[in-house]
Amino acid sequence: xxxxxxxxxxxxxxxxxxxxxxxxxxxxxxxxxxxxxxxxxxxxxxxxxxxxxxxxxxxxxxxxxxxxxxxxxxxxxxxxxxxxxxxxxxxxxxxxxxxxxxxxxxxxxxxxxxxxxxxxxxxxxxxxxxxxxxxxxxxxxxxxxxxxxxxxxxxxxxxxxxxxxxxxxxxxxxxxxxxxxxxxxxxxxxxxxxxxxxxxxxxxxxxxxxxxxxxxxxxxxxxxxxxxxxxxxxxxxxxxxxxxxxxxxxxxxxxxxxxxxxxxxxxxxxxxxxxxxxxxxxxxxxxxxxxxxxx
Amino acid sequence: xxxxxxxxxxxxxxxxxxxxxxxxxxxxxxxxxxxxxxxxxxxxxxxxxxxxxxxxxxxxxxxxxxxxxxxxxxxxxxxxxxxxxxxxxxxxxxxxxxxxxxxxxxxxxxxxxxxxxxxxxxxxxxxxxxxxxxxxxxxxxxxxxxxxxxxxxxxxxxxxxxxxxxxxxxxxxxxxxxxxxxxxxxxxxxxxxxxxxxxxxxxxxxxxxxxxxxxxxxxxxxxxxxxxxxxxxxxxxxxxxxxxxxxxxxxxxxxxxxxxxxxxxxxxxxxxxxxxxxxxxxxxxxxxxxxxxxxxxxxxxxxx
Numbered sequence: 001x002x003x004x005x006x007x008x009x010x011x012x013x014x015x016x017x018x019x020x021x022x023x024x025x026x027x028x029x030x031x032x033x034x035x036x037x038x039x040x041x042x043x044x045x046x047x048x049x050x051x052x053x054x055x056x057x058x059x060x061x062x063x064x065x066x067x068x069x070x071x072x073x074x075x076x077x078x079x080x081x082x083x084x085x086x087x088x089x090x091x092x093x094x095x096x097x098x099x100x101x102x103x104x105x106x107x108x109x110x111x112x113x114x115x116x117x118x119x120x121x122x123x124x125x126x127x128x129x130x131x132x133x134x135x136x137x138x139x140x141x142x143x144x145x146x147x148x149x150x151x152x153x154x155x156x157x158x159x160x161x162x163x164x165x166x167x168x169x170x171x172x173x174x175x176x177x178x179x180x181x182x183x184x185x186x187x188x189x190x191x192x193x194x195x196x197x198x199x200x201x202x203x204x205x206x207x208x209x210x211x212x213x214x215x216x217x218x219x220x221x222x223x224x225x226x227x228x229x230x231x232x233x234x235x236x237x238x239x240x241x242x243x244x245x246x247x248x249x250x251x252x253x254x255x256x257x258x259x260x261x262x263x264x265x266x267x268x269x270x271x272x273x274x275x276x277x278x279x280x281x282x283x284x285x286x287x288x289x290x291x292x293x294x295x
Numbered sequence: 296x297x298x299x300x301x302x303x304x305x306x307x308x309x310x311x312x313x314x315x316x317x318x319x320x321x322x323x324x325x326x327x328x329x330x331x332x333x334x335x336x337x338x339x340x341x342x343x344x345x346x347x348x349x350x351x352x353x354x355x356x357x358x359x360x361x362x363x364x365x366x367x368x369x370x371x372x373x374x375x376x377x378x379x380x381x382x383x384x385x386x387x388x389x390x391x392x393x394x395x396x397x398x399x400x401x402x403x404x405x406x407x408x409x410x411x412x413x414x415x416x417x418x419x420x421x422x423x424x425x426x427x428x429x430x431x432x433x434x435x436x437x438x439x440x441x442x443x444x445x446x447x448x449x450x451x452x453x454x455x456x457x458x459x460x461x462x463x464x465x466x467x468x469x470x471x472x473x474x475x476x477x478x479x480x481x482x483x484x485x486x487x488x489x490x491x492x493x494x495x496x497x498x499x500x501x502x503x504x505x506x507x508x509x510x511x512x513x514x515x516x517x518x519x520x521x522x523x524x525x526x527x528x529x530x531x532x533x534x535x536x537x538x539x540x541x542x543x544x545x546x547x548x549x550x551x552x553x554x555x556x557x558x559x560x561x562x563x564x565x566x567x568x569x570x571x572x573x574x575x576x577x578x579x580x581x582x583x584x585x586x587x588x589x590x591x592x593x594x595x596x597x598x599x
Contacts (some may be wrong), residue, residue, distance in 0.1 A: 044448070067503075076417065078582040079582070081582060081585065082581055082582065083585075085323060085327075085329050085540065086536075086540075086581055086585045088329065089532065089581060090578060090581040090582065091535055092529075093574045093575075093577040093578040094574075094578055096529070096570050096573075096574035097570065097571060097574045097575050097578060099570060099573065100567075100568065100569075100570030100571035100575075101571065103567050103568075103570070104567055104568060104571070109568070111567055132584060202525065205331070205405055209405055211404065212401070212402045227520070232557075248417070251413075251416060251417045252413065252417045253415075253416065254409055254413035254416075255409075255410055255413045255414055256405045256407035256412075257409065258352075258407065258408075258410030258413065259400065259406070259410060260380055261403070261405070261406030261409065262403050262406040262410070263404045265399050265402045265406065266382070266403075267584065268324050271401045
């Protein structure tokens with residue numbers, strides 16, 4: 001695999017982890033526009049631990065996840081007081097405050113950013129992503145996952161049926177925050193560098209888009225969303241090199257991409273991968289194996 | 296004297312933020328829709344004005360007088376805003392009954408933000424461009440303080456427009472229809488309000504306000520880039536929340552407040568600190584009093 005390809009793959013996988021960090025709250029009906037905050041917390045924690053405290057990579061990633069999760073847990077109680085648009089804005093404000101704080105810690109590089117020498121290549125990124133994906137899929141299959149789905153569909157009804165609304169939402173937000181921290185920890189060691197600009201204004205917005213485009217109903221959604229956002233621009237870029245008439249794609253590929261976002265939302269307002277889609281696909285296979293059941 | 300000058304600078308920046316905050320608050324108050332295309336409209340108008348009014352090798356370098364270029368810039372932004380309405384709000388309303396049930400308008404408006412930013416980058420590149428305009432150096436010196444004419448004009452215009460807007464919402468037929476839609480779109484339809492014809496008015500006003508703000512920003516700071524809208528819009532969102540969602544006067548106060556906080560924080564503690572006071576205050580306000588300073592508790596309660 002060429003260096004370029006493995007770079008794209010690593011970014012895709014890290015994006016998937018960060019997408020899961022927003023997916024979990026979204027699956028419980030909470031829109032989190034603060035992904036950048038948890039990514040920065042995780043990135044600076046892990047980067048500081050490996051570069052300045054001399055920790056090995058694995059415990060640093062774990063510590064970053066735990067610390068980001070702890071911050072998310074503490075933050076969840078005040079943030080969950082807000083609803084709808086207010087919650088989106090509160091999480092966004094949180095990310096901006098974290099960015100502002102990171103910028104003002106001189107020991108972590110301040111405005112010049114933090115450089116680390118430990119490198120996390122594909123041998124680290126691939127197993128971590130697989131673990132995160134399996135963990136999220138498992139979480140959705142548990143009682144908590146069912147409760148999250150119920151809360152997502154209707155808060156009041158799930159409350160009437162005895163779901164501990166606050167507990168479910170705090171859990172989803174906390175685990176999401178921890179995953180964001182892990183994603184940030186991988187990000188800083190993949191690029192060997194982090195600064196506040198790594199997660200600009202549009203970063204959290206893009207991550208929320210991964211999740212909403214991919215679909216919030218199944219664990220495949222964030223994978224599909226991150227894949228779409230990472231691969232489609234790359235395909236368009238390589239298409240621009242094929243032919244002189246495609247040259248406009250070189251700079252204009254994001255226009256095509258933006259149009260694709262709008263069209264996908266029109267065709268599939270619940271995201272690309274929905275529960276019904278998966279059931280349909282499973283139905284196709286079932287019918288093929290046992291034709292007598294086909295009605 | 297120093298702090299008096301900072302006060303003026305803060306109010307002048309706040310004047311532009313107030314404009315954008317009013318555009319945000321109007322869509323969210325009337326349609327319960329956080330319109331992320333506002334930064335794109337802001338930038339589009341500023342960039343079109345620059346492209347048409349300057350001469351050079353770039354596309355559409357017609358060297359038009361500034362007022363013609365600005366008028367075309369506003370027109371382009373308004374048309375863009377109506378296109379956005381067609382594919383976000385109206386489409387959803389027609390197909391899914393409730394436009395705010397899905398996160399779709401949010402995602403689609405972000406899609407449009409990507410489309411417009413990259414259209415501009417494709418046409419004119421991503422470098423900052425210099426907007427040379429007649430009143431760039433027209434500052435008034437009052438008792439040793441410097442007041443920029445475009446800033447002063449934008450603050451005055453913002454207050455005038457909001458005054459007209461709030462009068463319109465209160466008294467005119469369209470205003471009554473808009474308030475009925477804000478209250479309950481279905482009931483408004485039953486009462487004979489043609490929702491599909493009234494809703495574009497909100498987008499039209501949004502387009503005009505964001506475009507005016509973008510052009511005034513270009514006049515005031517004489518530089519425009521394809522990303523100019525992003526930072527301004529996030530500050531304006533902060534201003535909107537401080538003032539209370541859906542409240543036009545609140546948006547003006549909030550916008551001015553954010554401008555003041557930013558300027559004072561930068562002058563006191565340096566540029567690196569500016570995010571903490573604005574967004575920290577916002578976070579605290581959202582948690583303690585989620586409706587903002589003047590907001591009504593009803594707005595923004597929908598799923599999305």
